[in-house]
Each structure stands twice: as structure tokens, then as C-alpha cells.
Amino acid sequence: MKKRIVFIVMLLSIASSQIAIADTGVVNTASLRIRQKPSLLSNITGYLLKNEKITTLGKSGDFYIINHGGKTGYIGSSYVNLVKSTPVSTKKYGQTTATILNVRSGAGSTYPVTGSLALSSKVTILGTLNGFYKINYNGKTSYISTLYVKVTSSTSTPTPAATPIVTTAAKPTGVGNITASDFLNVRKTASLDSNSTIIGSLKPNQKIDIYETQNNFYKIKYSNQWGYIYKKYVSVINEASSSADYIPNGQQSTTATTGNNIVSYANTFLGTPYLWGGTSPATLSTTGKYIGGGFDCSGLVLYVYKHYGITLPRTSMDQINEGTPINIDNLENGDLVFFTTNTSSPSEVSHVGIYIGNNKFIHCPKPGDVVKISELTGYYKENFVIGKRVIK
Incomplete structure (x- = not known):
């Protein structure tokens, strides 16, 4: 009898680790898949549209549990902005001690930088994970290193929300x-x-x-x-910037550029080495030896579109928020194609390329690789998230 009681307690303990207090959220991506189980390999049972409101029933790994059509479903937590949480009795508050402190999308130094905080910024600490504090930044769950934050108090009194350093739009002269x-x-x-x-x-x-x-x-x-x-x-x-301002909020840039122009220019960089954080073509010596430079996936997209006067955000996570959503069956030359390829964050958009027609796309996939053309089949079709049309 005692063994049975212990076993039940263990099961309840495991189950409770997957449960989160009910929150209200808003979908932040154009089309969010609802899956039968908390896995990217699970069957798709439906879709949610951008700005659609949801109520979470709990959390399992990187997925929120929801009720959709009377059935339990799972959606990627990266694509939901929580807007209301049940308050806790005690919170920690801190103040940044670094001149510039990077804000990251995950609790680790390898996660993308999504913003930054100035010296002495006040933050509300929502939790601690892997040496990082969990905070709310621009309405999204984000993380900052604990090494550069001084905890100032533990109280239920709210403090001002953390704000980005640069928030006003400006046009280059x-x-x-x-x-x-x-x-x-x-x-x-x-x-x-x-x-x-x-x-x-x-x-x-x-x-x-x-x-x-x-x-x-x-x-x-x-x-x-x-x-x-x-x-x-x-x-x-x-005397004036050669780059055109991008029209945000899902609108398209009006330009004489065509999708074929985009594809032709992108093809000139085939064979360019992958460089993490790279946003420029490779530099070679007179003998053809590699000196430096190169692209990562979003850097290639950024450089190609900027050549035609269209300024896009730096990372794939931000680029996916631009343009008009396009289904995989309706892609045209020059459309952006987005994928989930990071196994450590399987629900997070981590890769982008440029569609070139005939079910193919050009991209710069990973360290040790080069700019190349791949088929939109197999692995890439399974991990395809959405297409985006940036030009008319």
C-alpha cells in the first residue's frame, strides 16, 4: 500500500511540472499550427491566425496546451505573446549593471539577441534559468544574464517595464x-x-x-x-540613403524590382562561405584564397534585398513578421521561405531562404556550408513554416 501511495505521488509530481497557471495570449505569427501532441512531428489538427486570442491550459516543453474546437491541442510557445498572467505574491526586481545588456530569446548565450537594455534599467525578474533571468521585454518572454543584474528588492510592488534603447523610427540623411x-x-x-x-x-x-x-x-x-x-x-x-524604408505591419514595399531580379542577384553569391552573423560577400586574395566575410541565412536575405533598396530586419525571427503570408503551394520567385531547423528550440523560426522557382530555394544553411540551392522537399518541406512576399 505504501509503495502504491509513493508511486501516485511521483506521478502527480511529474504531471505538475508540466502545468502552468492559466494565461491569456495573442498569436504573433501569420499562421500558427495546432498539433495533436507537443511535437513538431505530430499531426496538425488546425490553425490559429495572427492576433487571435487564446487561453493556455498549461505547458508541455516548448508547447502551450489549449482547447480548440472542444479538443486538446498544442501550439509553439514562441508564437504566443502572453498578455495576462495570474499574479504571484512575491516578485524580484533588479537593475542592470552593464553599459549595454543584450536581451535574448532564450536562456543561453547562443540564443538570438532581440534587443538591449541601457545601464541602470529596471527589470521585473520572473524566474531564473541556466544563469539567466526571465523578464518581459516588448511583450515577449525574454532572458538576460544574471551576471549583469543587481537584485534590488523582493516585493509585490510593480516597477516600470524595461524599455528598448532605440524605439523611435528615423530616416537616414x-x-x-x-x-x-x-x-x-x-x-x-x-x-x-x-x-x-x-x-x-x-x-x-x-x-x-x-x-x-x-x-x-x-x-x-x-x-x-x-x-x-x-x-x-x-x-x-x-547625400540621402540608398535604402528605402520598409513598410511594416504586413504591407509590401512598392518597388520596380521583380522577384526574378532578386533571384538573379542572389545567385551571384552561390558558393559564398557561411559566417555566423555575416552580412557581406566574401573577400578573396589575388590568388583566390578566402580572407574573410560571408553570410548567415538572414544576412544573405538582408544583403540581397538591400541591394534593391528594401531594408529588412536583421534576423529570421524578425524577418518573418514582414510582408504578406504565402502558402507553400503559391510561392513565387523572390518570396522568403522560413523554417524551424534548430533542434534545441524546435518551435522557433531559425532559418530563412529565398524561393527561386521550380520548388527550389537559395540559402546559406549552417557553419561549414556555403550559399547553395536546395529542394523544398523532404526535410525542408517538413520544417517549412510559411512564405512571405515582400515586394509587389
């Missing part, structure tokens, strides 16, 4: 080319004073959008914040 023989410092303020914080640097011959002039400095955007570079080492090559 020109394009500059870095003429320094070495790296050019990017400063937090328009000053050469020793107390002026250096937030990064730019490489020789690197091109950068200029937003305004302040004394002897140009104002630029650097790592999602405003920065300043010394004018002496910058040559203005355009």
Missing part, C-alpha cells in the same frame, strides 16, 4: 564610408573626451547610414542604439 586606416570608434556621446564611452567600432571601408550631424560627429545607429563617429574619418558617398 546620407551614407558614409569609413576612411580610417584602422578601426573607427563608435562613441556614446558626440565627444572625444576620455570620459566618452566607446560602445563599438567600425571597419575601414565599411558603409554606414548617417542620421544627422552634431558638431564634428555623425550620428549613426549601432547595435540597436544611437552612437557617434568622428567626421574626419568618414567620407559621405550619398
Whole structure:
């Protein structure tokens, strides 16, 4: 009898680890699949549309449990923004201690950076996982390193929500080319004073959008914040930015560019090596030896579209929010195609390519690989999420 009681307690303990307090959420992707079981390999039983409201019944791994049509279903938690949670009696509050603290989509340094917090930003700590604090950032569950946060209190009194460093849209007034023989410092303020914080640097011959002039400095955007570079080492090559503003919220960019133009230009980079974080073509020596440069998947998309004056977000997770949703059977040349390829986060969009017709797409898949053409069949068809049309 005692053994049976212990066994039941163990089962209840395991079950409780999968249960989350009921939350209300809103779907943040164009078409969210409902699955029969908490697995990407499970059968699809239905779909939810963007901005559709749901109530979670619990959580199993990376999936929320919901009731859909009177039946239990599972949806990827990455595609839901929680808007209401049952309050807890005690919360922790903290203050950032780093000049710039990266905000990530998951609890680990390999997860994509989705934003940043300035020094002394106040945050509400929702939990701790793998050396990271769980916070709410721009309405989404995000993570910041515990190493750069000082816990200030444990109370039920709310504190101001964390806000991104750069939130206002601005249009570039020109394009500059870095003429320094070495790296050019990017400063937090328009000053050469020793107390002026250096937030990064730019490489020789690197091109950068200029937003305004302040004394002897140009104002630029650097790592999602405003920065300043010394004018002496910058040559203005355009009085107005060559890149067109992208129209957000699902609208398309109006341009003379065609899907065939996109495909033709993308094909010129076939064989370019994969480089994590890379957004530029490879540089070769006179003998053809690789020196540097290259693309990751979203970097290739970013570079190709920017060539035609269309500015897209940097990462695949943000690029999927642009353009008009397209079904896999209605793809046209130049459409973006998105996939879930990260086994550690199977419900999260992690890869993007450009459709080139005939059920094929061009992409730069992974380290050690190159820009190449693949069939939209088998593995890629199974992990296909959605297509997006960015140009008319």
C-alpha cells in the first residue's frame, strides 16, 4: 500500500511540472499550427491566425496546451505573446549593471539577441534559468544574464517595464564610408573626451547610414542604439540613403524590382562561405584564397534585398513578421521561405531562404556550408513554416 501511495505521488509530481497557471495570449505569427501532441512531428489538427486570442491550459516543453474546437491541442510557445498572467505574491526586481545588456530569446548565450537594455534599467525578474533571468521585454518572454543584474528588492510592488534603447523610427540623411586606416570608434556621446564611452567600432571601408550631424560627429545607429563617429574619418558617398524604408505591419514595399531580379542577384553569391552573423560577400586574395566575410541565412536575405533598396530586419525571427503570408503551394520567385531547423528550440523560426522557382530555394544553411540551392522537399518541406512576399 505504501509503495502504491509513493508511486501516485511521483506521478502527480511529474504531471505538475508540466502545468502552468492559466494565461491569456495573442498569436504573433501569420499562421500558427495546432498539433495533436507537443511535437513538431505530430499531426496538425488546425490553425490559429495572427492576433487571435487564446487561453493556455498549461505547458508541455516548448508547447502551450489549449482547447480548440472542444479538443486538446498544442501550439509553439514562441508564437504566443502572453498578455495576462495570474499574479504571484512575491516578485524580484533588479537593475542592470552593464553599459549595454543584450536581451535574448532564450536562456543561453547562443540564443538570438532581440534587443538591449541601457545601464541602470529596471527589470521585473520572473524566474531564473541556466544563469539567466526571465523578464518581459516588448511583450515577449525574454532572458538576460544574471551576471549583469543587481537584485534590488523582493516585493509585490510593480516597477516600470524595461524599455528598448532605440524605439523611435528615423530616416537616414546620407551614407558614409569609413576612411580610417584602422578601426573607427563608435562613441556614446558626440565627444572625444576620455570620459566618452566607446560602445563599438567600425571597419575601414565599411558603409554606414548617417542620421544627422552634431558638431564634428555623425550620428549613426549601432547595435540597436544611437552612437557617434568622428567626421574626419568618414567620407559621405550619398547625400540621402540608398535604402528605402520598409513598410511594416504586413504591407509590401512598392518597388520596380521583380522577384526574378532578386533571384538573379542572389545567385551571384552561390558558393559564398557561411559566417555566423555575416552580412557581406566574401573577400578573396589575388590568388583566390578566402580572407574573410560571408553570410548567415538572414544576412544573405538582408544583403540581397538591400541591394534593391528594401531594408529588412536583421534576423529570421524578425524577418518573418514582414510582408504578406504565402502558402507553400503559391510561392513565387523572390518570396522568403522560413523554417524551424534548430533542434534545441524546435518551435522557433531559425532559418530563412529565398524561393527561386521550380520548388527550389537559395540559402546559406549552417557553419561549414556555403550559399547553395536546395529542394523544398523532404526535410525542408517538413520544417517549412510559411512564405512571405515582400515586394509587389
